[in-house]
Amino acid sequence: xxxxxxxxxxxxxxxxxxLGEEIAAVDRAGADWIHLDVMDGHFVPNITFGPPVVAAxxxxxxxxxxxxxxxxxxxxxxxxxxxxxxxxxxxxxxxCTHLDRTLQAIRALGAKPGVAINPATPETxxxxxxxxxxxxxxxxxxxxxxxxxxxPATLEKIRRLRAMIGDRPIRLQVDGGVAPDTIGxxxxxxxxxxxxxxxxxxxxxxASYRGNIEALRTHxxxxxx
Ligand code: DX5
Ligand code: ZN
Numbered sequence: 773x774x775x776x777x778x779x780x781x782x783x784x785x786x787x788x789x790x791l792g793e794e795i796a797a798v799d800r801a802g803a804d805w806i807h808l809d810v811m812d813g814h815f816v817p818n819i820t821f822g823p824p825v826v827a828a829x830x831x832x833x834x835x836x837x838x839x840x841x842x843x844x845x846x847x848x849x850x851x852x853x854x855x856x857x858x859x860x861x862x863x864x865x866x867x868c869t870h871l872d873r874t875l876q877a878i879r880a881l882g883a884k885p886g887v888a889i890n891p892a893t894p895e896t897x898x899x900x901x902x903x904x905x906x907x908x909x910x911x912x913x914x915x916x917x918x919x920x921x922x923x924p925a926t927l928e929k930i931r932r933l934r935a936m937i938g939d940r941p942i943r944l945q946v947d948g949g950v951a952p953d954t955i956g957x958x959x960x961x962x963x964x965x966x967x968x969x970x971x972x973x974x975x976x977x978x979a980s981y982r983g984n985i986e987a988l989r990t991h992x993x994x995x996x997x
Contacts (some may be wrong), residue, residue, distance in 0.1 A: 777992050778943065778965040779985050780805035780838050784820065785918045785969035787976070791825070792832040798972065799833040801981035802989075807947070807967045808839045808858070815844035815867050816916040823852040830857035840888065840947065840967075842915050843867065847874055854881035862886030862909050862945075865897045875904040886945070890914065891923050895933045905942060907965070908933055912958070913948030918969040922949025927961045934962025952991045959992040966992060 781803045786794035795806055808826060813819040830837065839858040843849065844867035853861055861883045868874045871887065878885035886907030887898050891914055898908065910930050913920040926946075934944060945965035946958050955966060972984045 776964070777959070777989060778804040778945075779972075779988055779992075780807040780945070780965065780967045781972040781981070781985070782807040782809055782918065782947070782967050782969035784809040785973035792829045794973070795829055795832040797978040798981050798985070799835055801978050802985045803833075803835060803972075805836040805838045805860075805965075806833055807969075808837060809969075810839060810841045810843055810853075811916065812843040815864065816842040818916045823849070823856040826853065826856035826858060836860060838862070838886075838967075840886075840909065841867075847877065850874070850877055850883075851881055854878075854883045858883055860884040860886055860907060862888050862907060864888045864890070864915075865901075866890055866893060871898075872901050872904060875901055879904070886943075888915075888947075889929075891926055895929050895936060899936065902937065902940060902942065907943045907945055908937065909945040909947055910963070911948055912946050912950070915948070920949055922951070922954045922958075927957060930958065930961040930963050950988070952987045955988050955992045956994055 781798040811818045811820040836859045838860045839853050840862050846863045861878045875885040884906040887905050888909035890911050912922050912926045943965045944963045946963045947967035950966050950968040951971040
């Protein structure tokens, strides 16, 4: 999964009454991946959707379906998310007692394993599973809601993780408060994969989504150069 910058709109900020159309719209507007925020009302204080909804919208885009599971436990649901069409499945280190086993299970299901850490979790929590993952997700807000402010202390963690990852083919993803005014510093710290909900879905039209995605890409590139 290595390569250039990836922009992944989070459908959490879309109009859920038109979910399929909203996914197709960001696809046409230049999204690289589609980010799916799954919340259980237990690990995080909000509830979103599960495998049947993912399966229902799978046909709306051929792009990489990037599932971010904010659920505890995760193991009983991995197969259902893989079968629903998730290409990547990311679990939280804080939600998985046997994280190494869970990541192996995701790969065995044919999906790309990812591991996420909350703002208060140190990068060392995932040091010994780096060889099991294709993606590391640094939460840059406390998970549960869209539209929160970026937490600046996470920049140092991104920098450290970039060094820890070294030359492994692992994407370094950030999620939360990513916007044109924050993405430059985040890219400079070493992230290459950017989730954005409110910064992309604001405006409510395909034309605004295109402009919003382009603005993120431009600001991510400027600081990297
Ligand atoms: C937060 C979710 C994010 C969220 C980001 O728990 O994991 O994906 O949708 O929303 P913004 O980009 O609005 O901060
Ligand atoms: Zn997310």
